[in-house]
Amino acid sequence: MLGMGKMRQWLMNISLVGGWFPAAAFAVVAVLSVTLLVSAAVSKRDGRILATVLPIGVAAVSGMIGYVVAWLLSDVFVVFGVGLGSRVMAWVAAGFAIAGFAIAHIVLSRGMMRVAAAILTVFAILAAAIGIDQSYGEYATIGSLFGEDSYSQADLTGLAKRKDLITVAQWRKQAANGTIRNIPANGTVNKIDIPATKSQFEARKALVYLPPAALADSKRKPALPVVLMLSGQPGSPGRVFQAGGIQTMMDGYAKTHDGLAPIVIAADQLGADSHNTLCVDSKVYGNALTYLTQDVVDWVKTNLPAAQDAKDWAIAGFSQGATCSLQIGVNHPDLFGTMIPTDSEIKPTNGSRQEMIDRFFDGDTTAYENQVPVNAIRNHAPTHQMLIIGAGEKDTTSIRNVKTIAPVAAKAGMRVAAVESSGNAHDWHAVQDVLRYGLAVFGHDTGLDGANPNLSDYPNLKRITI
Incomplete structure (x- = not known):
């Protein structure tokens, strides 16, 4: 056997x-x-x-x-x-x-x-x-065709105590003077169960990437920035890591930053591959929004060496997950300071507009309209937020969406970087290009890196004029 x-x-x-x-x-x-x-x-x-x-x-x-x-x-x-x-x-x-x-x-x-x-x-x-x-770039292995992966289950409850955490700046200073030793070469990825305590949403297991700094043999761990990453639909948390190349990307970043990189949480906003929850609370598929914004966020802040402030949290995604990252990020500026959507839709989409209003919003047109990214941006005008929005060059629909959304965000006072991934379309290759640049910007904004990244250092990306 x-x-x-x-x-x-x-x-x-x-x-x-x-x-x-x-x-x-x-x-x-x-x-x-x-x-x-x-x-x-x-x-x-x-x-x-x-x-x-x-x-x-x-x-x-x-x-x-x-x-x-x-x-x-x-x-x-x-x-x-x-x-x-x-x-x-x-x-x-x-x-x-x-x-x-x-x-x-x-x-x-x-x-x-x-x-x-x-x-x-x-x-x-x-x-x-x-x-x-x-x-x-969707299915990395034969196992991924059947929803299988090689990640092991872990219980990370209580991994870090809040009182023991130090700032990223303190960690960098200690690493520079040799106080911190035995930093692992690579981070780890594990499956975790995040209890749906408030939402009762039937989510699949999440995946969490912990960078080397979170695993170092040191009681005083840094309070790390966090990226909440959402798959497309159909999709799953496992797809985010396998198709997105998250671990390789984050480990590469950590190697040149004293073991520092964001914690990445791939949480399930769907419940099943066939579900498109629109990332809202509804009677159709359950309380996906409450799960993401309360259950997941609260669990991470309580149990992992995670920063607490919105400026240190990013939400990112691909396709349907990109749309969700915009909806949630802009409607919850108290939770997220940065959004990194790739190949986003112009609005939540699951059937016709009226069908969505009736099924997901109990006939409340205003509630639906508040989830449309450009409306949410205008409603909140969160000037402290950063939007790094991108699309594959050959995905003309998503490029058009970027050109619609980005100017509204800039006019609302947000910092905006709009980019296209050369030669790619509506695919995970574009996600990797945009996320790699987004990681550099987010890393600078959160103190992981003192240098402000230049887009010219990312040859497969071009700026989209807005």
């Missing part, structure tokens, strides 16, 4: 974004395609010209059909709510083309070549799926 368990763990940990598995899938497609092409060309059977030319023609037509279908779904009917991006549409076209090529050979070939064509059909679909996933 142990052997089977290890085998399963190995299988679940196979990477979909790099390494041998994607390379092998692409190699099989290439080898089988060339084999079928050469076999048809050198065949001594009658009709070898037809057997050579027809599959190529079918591939060309199939590829065009695939691209047109993807384009219609993405940019015309907007079935997914956002554009798929050119890379994804190219992978769809490639998958259609190779599958068409292979199916033509199944019809025309015999014996082992027919078997090879059947295998190619399967691998064409597999390779296209891997390519699409790599374009999004």
Whole structure:
């Protein structure tokens, strides 16, 4: 049984974004395609010209059909709510083309070549799926396809006592003079249960990143800044860390900052992949807003070496989670001083406007309108807040949303940085670019770093004029 368990763990940990598995899938497609092409060309059977030319023609037509279908779904009917991006549409076209090529050979070939064509059909679909996933950066491993991850459960209740905490400035001073020793090289990520004491929201387990400074062999730990990070929908806390590359990003930052980096909490605002709670309290999916703003925030401040002031807290997210980060951040300036949304919607979206008002807000139009980010910004005008808002360059809808939201925030007196991630679309690659810059800005604002970051140091980001 142990052997089977290890085998399963190995299988679940196979990477979909790099390494041998994607390379092998692409190699099989290439080898089988060339084999079928050469076999048809050198065949001594009658009709070898037809057997050579027809599959190529079918591939060309199939590829065009695939691209047109993807384009219609993405940019015309907007079935997914956002554009798929050119890379994804190219992978769809490639998958259609190779599958068409292979199916033509199944019809025309015999014996082992027919078997090879059947295998190619399967691998064409597999390779296209891997390519699409790599374009999004959504599923890092085979296990993540099934909602599995390798993070262990931990009980972090009472990890730090408030009276023992020192400031970040004190930590940096002690680290500089050699008073603090034995700082771990890396932080840790653990699953935790955050009790839904006030909300009774049925949340999945959260994930928490603790930087090396929080784990150092020192009674006097620093009161660290906190980032509350929200996934897209469908999504999960595990997806935030796996697709977002959070641990690698934060560990890299900590290595050059005396073990200091923000605590990152990936909390569940959905309850299930299929739920879009709009991040509000409702009768539909429960009290998601109270869970995030009270249960999660209170638990972190009570149990972890976390700073208490709003200026030291950021809320960030991707897609639906980005919309939530704007809604919650601006409506709760007493809790969050910084917002880092990537690929945000222009407003909460789950059905038509009237359907949302009726289902989630008991018919109260004003309550719904207060959740629309630009309205929330105008209502609160929280001049002390920082907004770092971004989108993938090829996600034209989200770029348009940035250009709508950012000027309203700037006019309201907020500090605003609007950026686009070059070459990326509505995907986690864009999130990583924006979050990396947001981390640098947030780190400076919270005293982790004395240097104010320059956007020019982030070559994959460009400023969006607002």
